[in-house]
Amino acid sequence: MAAPRIAIVGGGLAGLMAAIKVAESGVAVDLFSVVPVKRSHSVCAQGGINGAVNVKGEDDSPEIHFVDTCRGGDFLANQAPARGMCYAAPGIIYLFDRMGVTFNRTAEGLLDFRRFGGTLYNRTAFAGATTGQQLLYALDEQVRRHEAAGLVTKYEGWEFVGTVKDDGGRCVGLVALDLRTMKTKAFAADAVMLATGGPGLLYGQSTNSMINSGSATTAAYMEGAHYANGEFIQIHPTAIPGADKLRLMSESARGEGGRVWVPRTQGDKRAAKAIPEAERWYFLEEKYPKYGNLVPRDVASREIHDVCVNKGLGVDGKLCVYLDLTHIPRATLMRKLEGILEIYQKFTGEDPCDVPMKIFPAVHYSMGGLWVDYERTSDGFLDLGSHRNHMTNVPGLYAIGEAEYQYHGANRLGANSLLSCVYAGQVGGPAAVKWAQGQRKAGAEAPSSLFAAAEKKWADHFTALSRRDGPENPYRLHEELGRVMLENVTIVRENDRLRATDAKILELMERFKNATVLDNGQWSNAPLAFMNQLSNMMQLARVVTLGALARDESRGSHYKPDFPTRNDEQWLKTTIADHTPDGPRFSYEPVDVSLCTPVARKYD
Amino acid sequence: MPRQTIELRIRRQDSPTAPSRWEEFAFPWQPNMNVISCLMEIRKNPVTKQGRKTTPVHWDCSCLEEVCGACTMQVNGKPRQSCTALVDNLPGGAITLEPLTKFPVVRDLQVDRKPMFEALKQVRAWVPIDGTYDLGPGPKMSAGEAEVNYAFSRCMTCGCCMEVCPQYNDRSEFIGPAPLAQVRLFNAHPTGRMNAHERLDAIMGVGGLVDCGNAQNCVEVCPKTIPLTEALGELGRQTTIYWLKRLFQK
Numbered sequence: 001m002a003a004p005r006i007a008i009v010g011g012g013l014a015g016l017m018a019a020i021k022v023a024e025s026g027v028a029v030d031l032f033s034v035v036p037v038k039r040s041h042s043v044c045a046q047g048g049i050n051g052a053v054n055v056k057g058e059d060d061s062p063e064i065h066f067v068d069t070c071r072g073g074d075f076l077a078n079q080a081p082a083r084g085m086c087y088a089a090p091g092i093i094y095l096f097d098r099m100g101v102t103f104n105r106t107a108e109g110l111l112d113f114r115r116f117g118g119t120l121y122n123r124t125a126f127a128g129a130t131t132g133q134q135l136l137y138a139l140d141e142q143v144r145r146h147e148a149a150g151l152v153t154k155y156e157g158w159e160f161v162g163t164v165k166d167d168g169g170r171c172v173g174l175v176a177l178d179l180r181t182m183k184t185k186a187f188a189a190d191a192v193m194l195a196t197g198g199p200g201l202l203y204g205q206s207t208n209s210m211i212n213s214g215s216a217t218t219a220a221y222m223e224g225a226h227y228a229n230g231e232f233i234q235i236h237p238t239a240i241p242g243a244d245k246l247r248l249m250s251e252s253a254r255g256e257g258g259r260v261w262v263p264r265t266q267g268d269k270r271a272a273k274a275i276p277e278a279e280r281w282y283f284l285e286e287k288y289p290k291y292g293n294l295v296p297r298d299v300a301s302r303e304i305h306d307v308c309v310n311k312g313l314g315v316d317g318k319l320c321v322y323l324d325l326t327h328i329p330r331a332t333l334m335r336k337l338e339g340i341l342e343i344y345q346k347f348t349g350e351d352p353c354d355v356p357m358k359i360f361p362a363v364h365y366s367m368g369g370l371w372v373d374y375e376r377t378s379d380g381f382l383d384l385g386s387h388r389n390h391m392t393n394v395p396g397l398y399a400i401g402e403a404e405y406q407y408h409g410a411n412r413l414g415a416n417s418l419l420s421c422v423y424a425g426q427v428g429g430p431a432a433v434k435w436a437q438g439q440r441k442a443g444a445e446a447p448s449s450l451f452a453a454a455e456k457k458w459a460d461h462f463t464a465l466s467r468r469d470g471p472e473n474p475y476r477l478h479e480e481l482g483r484v485m486l487e488n489v490t491i492v493r494e495n496d497r498l499r500a501t502d503a504k505i506l507e508l509m510e511r512f513k514n515a516t517v518l519d520n521g522q523w524s525n526a527p528l529a530f531m532n533q534l535s536n537m538m539q540l541a542r543v544v545t546l547g548a549l550a551r552d553e554s555r556g557s558h559y560k561p562d563f564p565t566r567n568d569e570q571w572l573k574t575t576i577a578d579h580t581p582d583g584p585r586f587s588y589e590p591v592d593v594s595l596c597t598p599v600a601r602k603y604d
Numbered sequence: 605m606p607r608q609t610i611e612l613r614i615r616r617q618d619s620p621t622a623p624s625r626w627e628e629f630a631f632p633w634q635p636n637m638n639v640i641s642c643l644m645e646i647r648k649n650p651v652t653k654q655g656r657k658t659t660p661v662h663w664d665c666s667c668l669e670e671v672c673g674a675c676t677m678q679v680n681g682k683p684r685q686s687c688t689a690l691v692d693n694l695p696g697g698a699i700t701l702e703p704l705t706k707f708p709v710v711r712d713l714q715v716d717r718k719p720m721f722e723a724l725k726q727v728r729a730w731v732p733i734d735g736t737y738d739l740g741p742g743p744k745m746s747a748g749e750a751e752v753n754y755a756f757s758r759c760m761t762c763g764c765c766m767e768v769c770p771q772y773n774d775r776s777e778f779i780g781p782a783p784l785a786q787v788r789l790f791n792a793h794p795t796g797r798m799n800a801h802e803r804l805d806a807i808m809g810v811g812g813l814v815d816c817g818n819a820q821n822c823v824e825v826c827p828k829t830i831p832l833t834e835a836l837g838e839l840g841r842q843t844t845i846y847w848l849k850r851l852f853q854k
Contacts, residue, residue: 021736036721038672039666039672039673041666043667043671043672044672094740094741094742097741098731098742098795099731100742100796102751102757104750105746105747105750109744127754144725144729209666210666242641242668243636243638244641244644244668248669339758343669347669347690426736473649475644475647476648518647523711524619524710524714526660526662
């Protein structure tokens with residue numbers, strides 16, 4: 001067999017880590033990304049990365065981290081992978097330390113750790129408040145080293161549009177769109193690994209980058225890959241609103257002592273600083289004395305919604321509360337949170353060291369994603385020698401990072417996302433190599449007619465899109481999709497409104513047939529690429545909405561007032577969506593809970 | 605008093621080889637607008653101020669919170685990220701948008717900054733670790749030293765400093781301030797320092813450090829206030845010592 005090649009799609013933390021692991025084993029990597037990989041969405045992660053290094057004399061341990069992760073995810077996480085991740089976490093943080101990440105340090109020169117939501121331990125390593133950026137840059141540098149040595153070939157400015165499969169259904173390559181020439185091209189590979197991040201763009205406005213359309217994972221779903229737990233979308237309690245996007249205000253602001261409050265009196269018009277202590281309601285601290293402002297994100301977002309919408313106590317009458325750092329010395333804040341304070345000041349014109357920040361909940365992260373397999377050992381870890389780890393149900397097609405579903409269950413804990421991306425890359429990369437080496441025929445040895453046919457199929461698809469001409473503007477359709485998703489498929493979910501949302505999505509799909517591409521050019525035609533993304537976004541929006549409609553219980557980020565409790569008997573199950581011409585078809589798979597027994601989830 | 609109408613003048617160019625032209629757009633002001641949301645307005649109704657149908661303006665963007673560096677362009681003649689260019693903070697009158705001039709235009713406001721990434725290869729901007737295996741903690745570092753290095757590690761490869769550097773242009777080989785500052789960063793790391801000479805070799809030839817004209821424009825425009833001129837000064841000392849060392853070893 002010819003020397004294997006692995007195609008990795010996406011150059012965020014997960015994709016880059018996988019690329020390094022594959023290259024380290026001497027196998028060539030083709031790395032596809034819509035942007036230069038250094039500009040991937042991982043840069044937006046702010047607060048830190050979790051790992052129970054236990055440097056504060058708290059008797060923290062990877063096992064406690066694991067239990068916190070399962071409990072935080074309301075017991076829907078796949079336990080063996082999650083456990084493997086938590087045990088690998090200290091080593092992962094050390095690895096980044098060796099790569100030169102400028103983590104904050106203690107007086108002794110050791111790595112410093114801070115608190116984050118959903119845990120009582122100082123477990124989060126951080127580099128100011130731009131940790132994701134710093135970790136991504138470290139991997140970007142190492143990948144550049146492998147690129148200079150010739151093992152990694154980058155295709156930056158290429159968008160994945162579909163897979164190439166052989167007659168037996170094995171994934172033997174992919175088709176990508178060159179975003180400059182607008183031509184499609186098929187690439188052979190022995191395994192294809194999607195590391196394409198989350199689908200925040202479904203909601204129009206979110207904390208996600210503009211590249212996070214979820215289009216690649218949806219394309220895989222449309223071609224037969226299972227999509228799991230799509231209904232679990234994390235709403236981050238603290239973001240800054242903008243006309244173009246909602247900017248994250250890191251949980252680390254609360255980790256460093258930030259306090260959330262609203263005026264006790266409805267419609268209090270006074271400036272925040274003029275309101276005396278006794279007239280402020282620190283509702284999270286009052287309701288959750290043990291975890292206080294550091295309850296998990298689903299809990300905090302629901303409480304903010306309750307205080308603002310049900311009790312009418314939101315600042316300025318909006319879904320808005322104060323996040324107050326003004327009691328912390330400026331020097332401390334600048335040392336630990338500079339990046340986010342700077343963002344707040346640049347976008348609002350107010351100095352958060354002086355004035356409490358006004359913050360809003362915002363769509364942030366998808367716990368769901370492509371279904372992936374794993375193989376566990378008898379003692380409850382991942383079998384790291386297995387090619388099954390991170391493989392989708394399509395043989396040879398892998399998914400890692402936010403693009404897959406297995407580490408976070410129904411709600412992700414803060415600072416676990418960087419960790420899960422890196423761990424998935426560390427596990428998925430070698431699994432793909434193992435798979436490639438176990439095949440009798442290389443992907444490149446598949447009949448060339450397969451690649452030609454796939455390339456033509458997608459070329460025809462884009463030609464058809466580019467000929468569409470009608471009154472509908474795709475960007476306006478996207479705005480409508482975002483609005484209806486934001487209104488109905490976020491913090492509070494009601495079945496009649498979910499049904500109405502699905503009807504609206506179907507209407508948008510119909511109107512999309514009359515959308516014009518806006519630009520008939522053959523060069524760097526962003527609207528044409530967007531038409532394809534939008535088409536996929538609407539498909540995935542149905543997976544999210546109908547998955548939420550079906551799940552009549554409340555678990556993690558999924559909350560239905562009509563079904564306010566968790567129902568383990570019926571719903572301790574992974575949702576699996578399969579594409580059919582009539583829309584998603586749902587089935588359910590039991591979760592292995594043998595390593596961490598589900599208990600009532602309490603943070604008070 | 606915020607403006608009631610947004611007026612934009614945009615320099616457009618259909619392809620790398622096509623001539624450029626100006627187009628004007630006008631639409632109602634909305635709260636919280638930045639240059640990005642203005643460009644988003646245009647694509648929802650791509651019609652010029654004169655009422656002529658046109659194509660949506662092409663531009664580069666991703667994070668929209670000034671950490672990815674993608675959306676850099678000239679706003680009213682100054683290089684900056686367009687996401688943090690809030691309309692209400694810009695002076696009245698039409699807002700002018702142009703692509704950066706030191707990099708080839710791809711289309712409209714998007715340029716190709718590949719030379720910056722290539723330069724990072726050239727100066728070996730990485731810590732050459734043995735492998736990604738679990739080899740225990742990295743070297744200890746004082747909190748103060750980590751903080752100083754952190755400032756340099758925030759470089760987004762956005763290109764603002766390259767745009768205003770008089771020495772960085774198509775008639776010169778100068779590598780530019782951004783990659784030089786990365787040499788400063790990696791030469792300060794306890795492991796990176798072991799290969800400091802390789803990075804110094806890379807910046808002591810043609811187009812290296814001596815081509816810096818000390819105009820100090822770079823440090824003025826850096827959106828992350830990276831102390832670029834301090835880095836260049838520090839590298840001046842490092843290269844001098846290294847040059848002398850080499851001289852006496854010969």
